[in-house]
Amino acid sequence: MSASLHIPEEMMSELHSHLFPGDHDEHGAVIAASVMETSRGTRLLAHRLFLAVDGVDYVPGQYGYRMLTADFVMDCVLECAELKMAYLAAHCHGGSTSVGFSQTDMQSHERGYPALRDIVNGPPVGGLVFASDAVAGDIWFPDGHRSDLDVMVVAGYPRRILRPEPELAPAGAGEQFDRQARLFGDRGQEILKNLKVGVIGAGGAGSIIIENLVRLGVGELVVVDPDRIEPSNLPRVVGSKRGDTLPQLTHRRLGRVGKFFERFRATKVRIAKRHAREAGRTRMDALPISIMEPRAAEALVDCDHLFLAADTMQARLVFNALVHQYLIPGAQMGVKVQIDKESGAVVDMFAANRPVIPGKGCLFCNGLIDAGRLREEATDPEELRRQRYVDDDDVPAPSVITMNSVCASLATNGFLMSVTGLLDPVDFGWTKHDPRTGEFFEEEPRADESCQECSEEGRRGRGPTRRLPTFYRG
Numbered sequence: 435m436s437a438s439l440h441i442p443e444e445m446m447s448e449l450h451s452h453l454f455p456g457d458h459d460e461h462g463a464v465i466a467a468s469v470m471e472t473s474r475g476t477r478l479l480a481h482r483l484f485l486a487v488d489g490v491d492y493v494p495g496q497y498g499y500r501m502l503t504a505d506f507v508m509d510c511v512l513e514c515a516e517l518k519m520a521y522l523a524a525h526c527h528g529g530s531t532s533v534g535f536s537q538t539d540m541q542s543h544e545r546g547y548p549a550l551r552d553i554v555n556g557p558p559v560g561g562l563v564f565a566s567d568a569v570a571g572d573i574w575f576p577d578g579h580r581s582d583l584d585v586m587v588v589a590g591y592p593r594r595i596l597r598p599e600p601e602l603a604p605a606g607a608g609e610q611f612d613r614q615a616r617l618f619g620d621r622g623q624e625i626l627k628n629l630k631v632g633v634i635g636a637g638g639a640g641s642i643i644i645e646n647l648v649r650l651g652v653g654e655l656v657v658v659d660p661d662r663i664e665p666s667n668l669p670r671v672v673g674s675k676r677g678d679t680l681p682q683l684t685h686r687r688l689g690r691v692g693k694f695f696e697r698f699r700a701t702k703v704r705i706a707k708r709h710a711r712e713a714g715r716t717r718m719d720a721l722p723i724s725i726m727e728p729r730a731a732e733a734l735v736d737c738d739h740l741f742l743a744a745d746t747m748q749a750r751l752v753f754n755a756l757v758h759q760y761l762i763p764g765a766q767m768g769v770k771v772q773i774d775k776e777s778g779a780v781v782d783m784f785a786a787n788r789p790v791i792p793g794k795g796c797l798f799c800n801g802l803i804d805a806g807r808l809r810e811e812a813t814d815p816e817e818l819r820r821q822r823y824v825d826d827d828d829v830p831a832p833s834v835i836t837m838n839s840v841c842a843s844l845a846t847n848g849f850l851m852s853v854t855g856l857l858d859p860v861d862f863g864w865t866k867h868d869p870r871t872g873e874f875f876e877e878e879p880r881a882d883e884s885c886q887e888c889s890e891e892g893r894r895g896r897g898p899t900r901r902l903p904t905f906y907r908g
């Protein structure tokens with residue numbers, strides 16, 4: 435079974451500057467990581483970083499060149515045991531794109547790890563060795579088996595992958611993807627094929643995101659949306675057909691009988707799945723349920739990227755938690771059209787794309803999750819459904835496909851540039867586009883250090899050791 439370690443970008447830079455300060459010497463650290471078993475292998479999610487102080491915690495070794503002191507190891511192991519997380523000791527070697535453990539390293543694992551595994555009592559323990567651009571790992575699991583670390587994913591923007599050795603060149607992307615592979619290479623196409631992406635909401639913006647991802651050749655999608663298609667959705671939902679709304683059976687003329695048949699209209703996820711099957715080869719897990727259902731959120735925890743294209747505060751809350759707790763980069767998008775109730779004039783109008791990246795601020799600390807609205811949604815979802823199109827602050831009232839396409843394409847483009855390594859590694863911003871003037875506005879997201887959602891004290895990297903804010907099922 436394969437194993438991967440996911441780490442927020444900030445934590446990776448902190449670790450990297452500690453291990454490679456430019457003195458070409460050896461340095462050490464420990465990572466506490468939550469552990470998740472998935473159908474795609476074991477995922478380790480870096481939660482806390484302990485830097486070993488040279489000469490104090492990291493000293494000349496008894497067997498090897500340097501070692502962590504017994505005190506430092508014990509402090510870290512006990513902390514990991516309390517957090518119910520894996521203990522991963524890291525040190526550095528020279529070199530750049532390849533790295534491996536020395537014989538002395540392996541002997542020290544064999545001497546030390548069985549005892550540490552007993553103390554941590556549940557989660558695995560292991561070692562990591564870094565070169566400036568590579569990492570190898572030796573993970574010891576509680577059932578006695580050992581596994582190498584296949585990849586380390588820096589869950590930033592751009593997303594970066596570190597391995598023990600440079601990867602072999604992939605096979606050609608093939609005729610179908612020739613034109614786009616000319617942009618990001620056969621390797622880029624291969625990356626897309628191996629990704630699992632979650633889309634929350636399969637309506638106006640979500641259906642365009644799905645269309646983009648399927649045509650790009652993304653391997654696997656999880657799509658969550660509880661809604662059925664209505665005639666008023668047809669102008670915006672890509673892949674929908676007039677027949678999906680059962681126009682004959684649900685016509686107003688039919689009164690209560692027509693109302694009854696509305697419950698048989700096609701779900702938006704079913705439309706998405708049909709459309710995807712006709713357009714590409716993407717496997718799709720289509721869930722016609724609310725993101726508040728634990729089952730929906732659980733289907734998204736091992737995704738590589740998330741898109742939020744749903745318009746409720748509850749969806750924002752769960753999406754935001756998934757991004758930070760499971761270290762999955764994501765983007766929230768939406769269109770706002772504010773109309774003056776008296777005059778009917780357009781007051782404000784924009785299409786927004788907000789990348790939400792672990793450790794780089796969140797929807798909560800930027801005031802985009804409204805506690806009052808959350809409470810409302812939790813108490814009476816049906817009432818809210820009627821109201822939300824009228825007096826809502828930040829989610830769609832009027833809606834048109836062209837504005838949805840702008841934010842959906844900005845979000846998918848950002849994802850594409852990020853995973854294929856084309857994204858310029860500069861500070862990313864949140865973007866708003868005003869279609870009336872053609873202008874784009876940039877906004878820097880805030881990251882509140884004590885945020886209960888995105889900080890280390892909050893959910894960041896806690897994985898399955900913390901409950902997601904879904905409906906509680908005892």
Ligand SMILES: [Zn+2]
Nearest residue numbers: 525536539563
């Ligand atoms: Zn070594």
Ligand SMILES: [Zn+2]
Nearest residue numbers: 796799885888
């Ligand atoms: Zn936050």
